[in-house]
Amino acid sequence: IQLTQSPSLLSAxxxxxxxxxxxxxxxxxxxLAWYQQKLGEAPKxxxxxxxxxxxxxxxxxxxxxxxxxxxxxxxxxxxEDVATYFCYQYNNGLTFGSGTKLEIK
Amino acid sequence: EVQLVESGGGLVQPGRSLKLSCxxxxxxxxxxxxxxxxxxxxxxxxxxxxITNSGGSTYYRDSVKGRFTISRDxxxxxxxxxxxSLRSEDTATYYCTRETVAADYFDYWGQGVMVTVxx
Numbered sequence: 001i002q003l004t005q006s007p008s009l010l011s012a013x014x015x016x017x018x019x020x021x022x023x024x025x026x027x028x029x030x031x032l033a034w035y036q037q038k039l040g041e042a043p044k045x046x047x048x049x050x051x052x053x054x055x056x057x058x059x060x061x062x063x064x065x066x067x068x069x070x071x072x073x074x075x076x077x078x079x080e081d082v083a084t085y086f087c088y089q090y091n092n093g094l095t096f097g098s099g100t101k102l103e104i105k
Numbered sequence: 106e107v108q109l110v111e112s113g114g115g116l117v118q119p120g121r122s123l124k125l126s127c128x129x130x131x132x133x134x135x136x137x138x139x140x141x142x143x144x145x146x147x148x149x150x151x152x153x154x155x156i157t158n159s160g161g162s163t164y165y166r167d168s169v170k171g172r173f174t175i176s177r178d179x180x181x182x183x184x185x186x187x188x189x190s191l192r193s194e195d196t197a198t199y200y201c202t203r204e205t206v207a208a209d210y211f212d213y214w215g216q217g218v219m220v221t222v223x224x
Contacts, residue, residue, distance in 0.1 A: 090208055
């Protein structure tokens with residue numbers, strides 16, 4: 001399964017509601033996770049099974065979706081959210097999306 | 106606290122070998138599947154290989170099959186990746202990761218180790 005993330009670059013203001021998209025080439029059956037990678041750091045798990053928040057992750061992060069289309073939402077963007085976000089599917093094979101780079105406007 | 110610490114990276118010529126290690130602590134290593142994920146410079150993430158908790162089964166992406174070998178020593182809480190016949194396209198940061206018990210996603214990552222394949 002191939003994953004297409006959009007947009008590749010997103011610029012938003014502090015406090016904005018931000019939505020990142022991930023589309024699969026086939027049905028993912030909700031076996032989708034989201035990772036945050038800050039510059040020079042290892043990826044961090046944010047969301048698994050489409051909408052389950054990993055322990056310790058702020059509640060402003062949420063996930064949704066079904067079938068082939070999935071979304072990561074940040075309800076109120078904070079400066080520390082500057083990072084690249086990757087979606088990842090584990091329904092059929094193990095593949096990552098190409099990432100969305102999020103920056104502050 | 107879960108910790109995964111990789112070692113063994115470096116500069117190696119094409120066709121040569123390198124072995125990565127990952128020392129795990131803070132959890133019962135023998136209860137978890139483990140995996141290696143890599144990231145080429147300025148590129149995305151790519152799953153490389155996985156191993157079951159007992160070490161009895163291993164899984165590889167097609168591009169490394171027959172060249173890479175994932176293994177583990179549960180007595181030492183250590184994961185390995187033996188990389189043979191290295192190619193320039195294997196140049197990447199390699200991350201040691203823990204797979205969750207319930208499904209094939211990665212809940213903890215090491216800090217990564219750089220492997221550069223170049224003459």
